[in-house]
Amino acid sequence: MKTRIYFLLAFLMVASSYAQEHPVKIVFDVTSSDNALHKTAVRHVKAMSNAYPNSEFEVVMYSGAMEMVLKDKSVVAKEIEALVKKDNVTFVICEGTMKRHKVTASNLIEGVKSVPDGILEIVSKQNEGWGYIKETP
Amino acid sequence: MKTRIYFLLAFLMVASSYAQEHPVKIVFDVTSSDNALHKTAVRHVKAMSNAYPNSEFEVVMYSGAMEMVLKDKSVVAKEIEALVKKDNVTFVICEGTMKRHKVTASNLIEGVKSVPDGILEIVSKQNEGWGYIKETP
Amino acid sequence: MKTRIYFLLAFLMVASSYAQEHPVKIVFDVTSSDNALHKTAVRHVKAMSNAYPNSEFEVVMYSGAMEMVLKDKSVVAKEIEALVKKDNVTFVICEGTMKRHKVTASNLIEGVKSVPDGILEIVSKQNEGWGYIKETP
Numbered sequence: 449m450k451t452r453i454y455f456l457l458a459f460l461m462v463a464s465s466y467a468q469e470h471p472v473k474i475v476f477d478v479t480s481s482d483n484a485l486h487k488t489a490v491r492h493v494k495a496m497s498n499a500y501p502n503s504e505f506e507v508v509m510y511s512g513a514m515e516m517v518l519k520d521k522s523v524v525a526k527e528i529e530a531l532v533k534k535d536n537v538t539f540v541i542c543e544g545t546m547k548r549h550k551v552t553a554s555n556l557i558e559g560v561k562s563v564p565d566g567i568l569e570i571v572s573k574q575n576e577g578w579g580y581i582k583e584t585p
Numbered sequence: 586m587k588t589r590i591y592f593l594l595a596f597l598m599v600a601s602s603y604a605q606e607h608p609v610k611i612v613f614d615v616t617s618s619d620n621a622l623h624k625t626a627v628r629h630v631k632a633m634s635n636a637y638p639n640s641e642f643e644v645v646m647y648s649g650a651m652e653m654v655l656k657d658k659s660v661v662a663k664e665i666e667a668l669v670k671k672d673n674v675t676f677v678i679c680e681g682t683m684k685r686h687k688v689t690a691s692n693l694i695e696g697v698k699s700v701p702d703g704i705l706e707i708v709s710k711q712n713e714g715w716g717y718i719k720e721t722p
Numbered sequence: 723m724k725t726r727i728y729f730l731l732a733f734l735m736v737a738s739s740y741a742q743e744h745p746v747k748i749v750f751d752v753t754s755s756d757n758a759l760h761k762t763a764v765r766h767v768k769a770m771s772n773a774y775p776n777s778e779f780e781v782v783m784y785s786g787a788m789e790m791v792l793k794d795k796s797v798v799a800k801e802i803e804a805l806v807k808k809d810n811v812t813f814v815i816c817e818g819t820m821k822r823h824k825v826t827a828s829n830l831i832e833g834v835k836s837v838p839d840g841i842l843e844i845v846s847k848q849n850e851g852w853g854y855i856k857e858t859p
Contacts, residue, residue, distance in 0.1 A: 492841060495818070499839070565636070567611065570718065571609050575716065579844070580717060581844065582719040584719075584753060584754065585786070614855070614856070616858060617859070649859070681769070702770075702773070708746050708854075709744070717854060721856075
């Protein structure tokens with residue numbers, strides 16, 4: 449157990465030395481309805497926002513990923529609620545997707561924001577120099 | 586019904602105000618053989634090309650997505666045929682993929698073009714500053 | 723047979739004329755556990771590294787793609803072992819993913835390297851101007 453913690457610390461130190469000198473900004477694209485993928489995406493954001501506190505992370509959900517941010521259906525509701533309290537993490541859902549699913553802001557996990565158009569949000573971030581990661585199962 | 590139309594108009598106005606000032610160029614990457622994904626990708630391009638007429642959109646199909654542009658098999662043949670008539674929308678299929686499927690230009694939906702290499706096309710667009718969206722189920 | 727070879731040659735000549743003048747750098751993102759996708763990704767890298775010898779290619783595996791680089795489990799072990807001998811091809815696995823699967827360097831296909839964080843590696847490449855391709859089934 450101790451060994452694993454030492455390993456983890458060493459890993460975080462090496463990886464974060466790069467990111468502290470070169471803060472990164474990453475936009476994650478999530479369209480899958482797959483619950484396992486929702487857990488994976490959240491794990492990525494949690495690990496990275498801990499390891500690289502100077503960096504910024506935004507998760508954009510649209511298309512099939514509506515349930516990921518619904519407070520009554522998401523399998524990662526608690527994790528998202530905790531993550532969005534961090535200064536360097538944002539979760540946003542596409543308003544076009546909300547409309548198609550007849551969802552209103554009151555159905556969303558607390559702290560999740562919305563954007564008019566998920567794809568436009570992602571491409572705008574890319575244009576501003578953010579890195580792009582498509583999350584898929 | 587009227588309320589929904591007003592909502593939609595408000596949504597399009599907000600979203601398009603950004604894109605009209607900052608015309609975007611987006612290349613969509615489609616490799617899935619999944620018919621539902623073909624419908625989703627076409628829906629995205631249709632909505633965005635309507636909302637942002639100053640912007641440009643190219644859909645690049647390769648690998649498993651051959652059927653999406655086959656006039657006898659595509660579930661979105663009519664939609665693609667209509668979309669490619671727009672000035673700001675292009676659908677292209679990888680010629681390497683056509684070769685592997687023994688497909689010729691005469692099998693393609695009218696207006697669909699081909700490029701020598703799908704991946705090279707996508708990366709060239711990225712190099713020119715286009716945004717990138719991977720479409721997945 | 724001869725005809726197909728001539729076709730292939732013509733295809734490679736046209737496509738490579740662009741890439742020789744504009745050498746590309748592409749980072750491939752693989753997270754799927756799907757063996758068919760592993761074969762597809764390797765086929766892409768093989769074809770492109772042959773066609774565009776001046777260009778550079780890096781495949782980053784993380785999340786569900788651990789088995790793709792395990793010498794006892796990968797369905798593309800021979801192909802990867804051959805590809806990494808090329809000067810312009812690199813395969814790297816995320817050390818975070820290795821740790822979660824209790825995998826050590828000795829379990830990896832010969833020539834496969836590791837990076838502290840797969841996502842950080844991909845985004846760093848993007849920041850340096852590399853093109854990005856998400857490989858999905």
